[in-house]
Amino acid sequence: MRLLFLGDLVGRSGRTAVIGQLPGLVEQYRLDFVVVNGENSASGFGITEAILQDVVDAGADVVTTGNHVWDQRDTLVYIERQDRLLRPVNFPSGTPGRGANLFTARNGAQVLVANVMGRVFMESLDDPFAAIDNVVNDCPLGQVADAILIDVHAEATSEKQALGHFLDGRVSVVVGTHTHVPTADHQILPGGTAYQSDAGMCGDYDSVLGMEKDEPVQRFQRKIPGGRFTPALGESTICGLAVETDDRTGLATQVAPLRIGGRLDQVVPHFWS
Amino acid sequence: MRLLFLGDLVGRSGRTAVIGQLPGLVEQYRLDFVVVNGENSASGFGITEAILQDVVDAGADVVTTGNHVWDQRDTLVYIERQDRLLRPVNFPSGTPGRGANLFTARNGAQVLVANVMGRVFMESLDDPFAAIDNVVNDCPLGQVADAILIDVHAEATSEKQALGHFLDGRVSVVVGTHTHVPTADHQILPGGTAYQSDAGMCGDYDSVLGMEKDEPVQRFQRKIPGGRFTPALGESTICGLAVETDDRTGLATQVAPLRIGGRLDQVVPHFWS
Amino acid sequence: MRLLFLGDLVGRSGRTAVIGQLPGLVEQYRLDFVVVNGENSASGFGITEAILQDVVDAGADVVTTGNHVWDQRDTLVYIERQDRLLRPVNFPSGTPGRGANLFTARNGAQVLVANVMGRVFMESLDDPFAAIDNVVNDCPLGQVADAILIDVHAEATSEKQALGHFLDGRVSVVVGTHTHVPTADHQILPGGTAYQSDAGMCGDYDSVLGMEKDEPVQRFQRKIPGGRFTPALGESTICGLAVETDDRTGLATQVAPLRIGGRLDQVVPHFWS
Amino acid sequence: MRLLFLGDLVGRSGRTAVIGQLPGLVEQYRLDFVVVNGENSASGFGITEAILQDVVDAGADVVTTGNHVWDQRDTLVYIERQDRLLRPVNFPSGTPGRGANLFTARNGAQVLVANVMGRVFMESLDDPFAAIDNVVNDCPLGQVADAILIDVHAEATSEKQALGHFLDGRVSVVVGTHTHVPTADHQILPGGTAYQSDAGMCGDYDSVLGMEKDEPVQRFQRKIPGGRFTPALGESTICGLAVETDDRTGLATQVAPLRIGGRLDQVVPHFWS
């Protein structure tokens, strides 16, 4: 089956690009299942229920998040009724919402999606290795799940790669988010899992992490809080990872990046043609 | 002029690839100037004088480093006599070696190369913005220097991007290292500076940061020191950034990644043909 | 009953002081139960089985540790047969040794001791709040345990204080370690738990954390690894916390610091007379 | 001469205690010079010009700060006209205000006060060792300055101790702030400098860092932002360090803590009687 993952959608520019173009991508390329990381979609900070609905209406089967998940405070409430919104699975037990769930794809396949946060240089959450191990053991690939996608929201490439190898052969895709920069290390690991350290953001790449660049550049130099961080308004590059899985094993057979619009080199997966 | 930068060369696999293939690349593509980050070339930790010599003999005009620069202890001594080896410029004053220098390229051009370390999630060195500002002001592009390349050895994409924008229009290239993963965000910034958040390592990409994967994967889970970290032995992907500069202004006219060998997608800059 | 806790014992100087004087303290002041943090007792790094035995022979009922627990590699093996040695309870499940245990005091009372590590500015272990909550719920004060002492090995005063309040009224003592500096905030919290942010080390206070000062002072300035860190050799101050508990409730009735020898102000708990 | 330093004044409770009692302390004990850290005096976050004036009117000759210095945004403006307010000296050059200054004490003596921030587990500012070295070299003890007091606003005891030893014999007092907990390691270092790792806050010690405890205790457990942090309202303990200096050399002859009011053990320096 054909999976697409899109990285952190940042602000109005990212929303416009994804909401505007995702329906066409789903139709043109017959995408079976789409996951979008939405943690920065509301002015760069969190996601509102209205934006979530727009992203889902545009074709996202699941919206994942990360450290910014609670930036919009009513997310703690509405996440309980929004099955398609995931927060990192390794928050403490008792946290509202869920970190993993089984979804039905357009082709009828059962897809397990989990969102997990790294701990290196980040908040001290529960062990991401143990948390994902539980999730995957409860819903094995090729048995309960026809495909499994893990969004690893993490800073350090070491931790992302270690999670990739830890899960290799047990899931279809391990794809990173959070750095807001796409990496060019997409590959199928020896055990059959598609891997990319970071999908990159869907945002304006003439910026700092998708935010207007002047304020962060100033702050790095002056070490004094100045104005507010606001999303950059230039055209977004839609950044994501495309994976083709084997319908029987659930493992990856093809992997390639997607980059459309904005400043970055344009690329559409060759196996989508 | 034609510049090539290669990211962190890791262990024997990385050395074999770079030392074996760089001479051919320099000749075939008529490269004017080559910079290689060598901080992990000696079994993953630092660089010896013999390895430095081998890399220079293979065609590197300059070897940059990073947080691992002093892992081989005699580097503190031999760096004083090795003009082609740079350590981060923002070490405290009095640190052996130098962090920036002017070099003569094969085409006779004067190239300023500087190595600087970020501070986010890293050691607390001197301000990288102020340090590089001084270096560049002392040797302006298009006046003293025909080209300027900055190796930003840093963890956080935010800090790398901010340095890129800070230097945009004043240097030819800002290229990141340290994460050991190539990014796909290479572009020419609005002011004319070529930028890539990370060049990626020259190492085996079936690994954790170029090191054999079992030990780091174990350590993330068990939180107990086990065996030693040793470089992975699989074939390396040579990862780098190619930049074409305008001979008059010193600004970038072309930018593209280079990836040869190993597991990653292969790419040679189209403008090298 | 009368409890004494001694903070991180550093190197030969700390060992000499504690092993030499603890037997006399136990006898003179009729101490019912003694806990010593031993994570730095072997040349500043970890603890050997021989040193553990010496400290136990001197009168320690339990030896706690912290981030340095595995610095002596055979600790992973011998900890399994040494019931009196605790490692932080919030290491991943499957870690050798134990993080909490019930012990019989000289007066026959049952004392629960647990060792837990903070996560702020430290290694990402399991949640210390949840881990200690489990330990204390399994062995309630005044029912299963006559007294409960928690060694919170942590950097940040915020996390230590939060753990203190979290446990207030449910344990006899929450005492911090790891900063190697005694704090003067000992008090009985509103719920009846004795609290001190850090007991301080048993080591030479003309030093940096008990280590000979020249090397660390140099390293802060030069940012270059130099010589090795070795324990300072001056006379140690034995630093600890004395707590008197109510035999019925197990809560604290008295709390005061102990400081004997070396450079710091000398103090013996007034209620020991 | 007789110096008093008071640690981080937190919120209304801390202000009430210090502003109410400092005039009496100055008079009763004939204090020559008083420095107060005021970084948390405005509802826990920064300091307003009105509060600064109140603290100065109560007897503070100098008010130091730390990482919270800019929490009240107009501080960036009014600090330029307020000579008695210091911000950390190792902010980047060009930062408003000053980090060190020479003041005239009640006894006519010239007192140099400097405020410096550590970098371990904190913001990446300029090198605190180099910054303070410059300050002290420009204004040597026993020549230009009759006494020198350094407020080291830092998290790690290692960095504070290293700065103490680095300055030992060249300044009268090195006293730490920021952890909001008084340490019991006050001593005169071998070279004659009075040292204490942290003076402790002037705030309510039934709290987390002086803030009402429920919200931080919840946040540590739940990892979700909840309500706001507000200062605890219980009676403050005034916490500080008293130092007697030799009028000729400027070095310390006596050092002792001061703790008045609130929950902590009460102590007034014996040499004040």
Ligand SMILES: [Fe+2]
């Ligand atoms: Fe994000």
Ligand SMILES: [Fe+2]
């Ligand atoms: Fe994020």
Ligand SMILES: [Fe+2]
């Ligand atoms: Fe590296």
Ligand SMILES: [Fe+2]
């Ligand atoms: Fe590095």
Ligand SMILES: [Fe+2]
């Ligand atoms: Fe320790």
Ligand SMILES: [Fe+2]
């Ligand atoms: Fe420790």
Ligand SMILES: [Fe+2]
């Ligand atoms: Fe403070």
Ligand SMILES: [Fe+2]
């Ligand atoms: Fe502070």
